[in-house]
Amino acid sequence: MDSILEMRGITKTFPGVKALDNVNLSVREGEIHALIGENGAGKSTLMKVLSGVYPHGTYEGEIRFRGQPCAFRGIADSEKLGIIIIHQELALVPLLSITENLFLGNEQAKRGRIDWVAATARARELLRMVGLTDSPETLITDIGVGKQQLVEIAKALSKQVKLLILDEPTASLNESDSDALLELLLRFKEQGISSILISHKLNEIAKVADRVTILRDGTTVETLDCHDAPISQDRIIKGMVGRDLADRYPRRTSNPGGILFEVKDWSADHPIHAGRRVVKDIDLHVRRGEVVGIAGLMGAGRTEFAMSLFGRSYGRNIRGQAFLDGREIDVSTISKAMGNGLAYATEDRKHYGLVLDNDIRHNVTLANLDGVAKRGVIHHEREIEVANDFRRRLRIRCADVFQQTVNLSGGNQQKVVLSKWLFADPKVLILDEPTRGIDVGAKYEIYTIVNQLVAEGRGVILISSELPELLGVADRIYVMNEGALVAEMPAAEASQEKIMHAIMSSASKATAARAAVAAAARESLQ
């Protein structure tokens, strides 16, 4: 079989980080090629190189499509050849109709005037090809995520797609929608359209993929052929996580004390989709001087749990109790939660963590202005001293504390966010993906800070998608999936394989449970 796509020796560096290192990927004509790897392994970066988001010249290596070398300057170039990427976050305009979305930027027009009859007819045809029966006039906002995904695919079809790239297409779909989507990929395959499928769901991959390429830390680990021999999940997990952890985490003697913080029966619903439970009956505790990790895939509900806990800043219909030192505490507003010793450092520091236009000094004191003020009047010199103190202690690299935070690197921005919460002097600090998008050196420094925090007798809840990080830093790990805690293990006994198995088996249990309910429902109908 000929290969439709060859990517050879792709290397892509960002300032301070090597995101891709000599990656090879080859996709055959008419196959479904799965691309898997942990969060941050480089899958999305590789696809951005392929689709021209990172134009030719910003990376090293060679791309050949149908034998021809390619030098894309932008997405338009790759789309012209029929390479279409569908991102996890759909690029549809909610308040326009299906037809309008299908031909956005590619309108069915003559001399600037849109031919709505032709457009609607063509839209209907495209929708039939992806198995959608909705009227093309329907607004995007009125159809579910699964159908929206299909509209994206129909849009790809309208552009004469040769190679379809799907980035975690089923992440937000339910079982039947996922199945429909996978069926569609198999049908495309019969018509000669190749696909690259990025997915975390190994059962899906086993179902449709012809070959699997595993990425890890920006390098290709291996490519497996699913037809040679059935591939076990163990095999894939090993490929995804098998790296050594030596010396990437500062040593610390863990010595947890009594229970400091406890959460009982915590639940929360989605803020918009009423009745959709996102956080389900969480029971969790943190000891004094303990780092508790929460593992889980993206969308497992970890951030939602943490934010609903921190002054109900997420969700609605929130129920449950929180205890500090055995006494129930009120966490119903953010200032009450803070007053009771909680702090939450967000995963999205740019949108939720920092006032980017303000300087380091103002950001550091924001959560505890009263700490540098007397009767509401700010003592400026004291404030500068505080900022300089954190600058030294956390080694924030900057010209001075009057530098705007927008100009800092990711790692230093994260340190400013941490400073802000350290200055608020919490008893329990929830860190949500504290090392996302920052380089290895800065990560090490963040881990050191975490160690110091617990050495002072505080409790830390560490939410992370990087399993090695959890294993290296946490004392105890909870595993979360689909809104519920599905496992708890001491870090010493945990391994990446164990955590992944806990997630997978809970997922397949949930699937099995759903199937059983559905079967029972069918039986009762007959």
Place this chain on the structure above:
Amino acid sequence: MSAELNLPAAPPRQASMAKFLKSHMRDYGMLISLLAIVAFFQYMTNGTLLQPLNLTNLVLQNSYIVIMALGMLLVIVAGHIDLSVGSIVGFIGALAAILMVQFHWHFVPTAIVSLLAGAAIGAAQGYWVAYFRIPSFIVTLAGMLVFRGLSLALLAGQSVGPFPVEFQRLSSGFIPDIFGTEGFHTTTMVLCLATPAILIAFSVAARLRRHRFAIEQEPLVLFLLKSAGLFAVVAYVGWLLSTYKGLPNVLIIMALLIGIYAFVTRDTTIGRRIYALGGNEKAAKLSGIDTRRLSFYTFVNMGVLAALAGLIFAARLNTATPKAGVSFELDVIAACFIGGASASGGVGRVTGAVIGAFIMGVMNNGMSIVGIGIDWQQVIKGLVLLAAVCFDVYNKGKA
């Protein structure tokens, strides 16, 4: 925490002149622009601009714009806008007129009721903005129509006046001269010498404190120049006013308010929180700041200041008319933006807004004396607004 890093010696205490000027270009640029515009019109009007009579008029004409710009700055910094202030000026003027002229109220209870009414109007609008998240543009556009309509209704389309003399003094009165010198208002001169001296003493103290804490500050030369300039300008204005009728009452009110608002925005936790709210509402909220209540109170504050401006304006005209305050909101908003406030919130200073208001005021006054028609005045003012904001955006892009 133990892991301390050896920093290179303490940071330089004084920034180099060039670097400091560059990072504070906007602040100095504003001041220099105002001085240049004053000088230009002083020349073009053959000295009429700075004649004591005209200078007094300039202050009186702009006082209500400056006062409202203080509140508008907070609203804009918080990330909102208030289009209703012109109509509130009209409505409060009408309300005060009805109370004093038809019901023969004393001016003190009238003023209190008027200010409370302003607070209530601000609260009514702020409630929808803060707690129902309705865009302030829409809420205050509605308020603009509602209160314009209500002032027409209150006055039944007529002008109501005149007012008691004590009330007129709010706007047209001057402070008494305790020295009682003939032909020269000594109290005014003393105040205009003492005030800048006290301000400079305070900033010297602040400099010394910053020095003790080894904190970078304005280069000494610039500080001296600025202080000398401030002293000279205030003393000169004081001398000019002393040769006429002295300090207008309204100038005292205005100066006090400017001082208070400059202090609140710069030195208090409330001020800092408003900037954080406008800079990144989500981050502010997650830092424990009650962003909704803060937004609400910026509108209440705006309502009170608009009511005060309404009283001053009515007192100045000595009559309440249904048209009072029309399009004031535009001058007030323009003053804030010329003064460096950002339309997306989080950025802006009280001194900037005040200077912005005076730039508009001096241009209005100067162009009128020179004989430029109202048509071209508007064109020029519009272009100045655009140029000032372009300058900001360009500066920001370069930084």
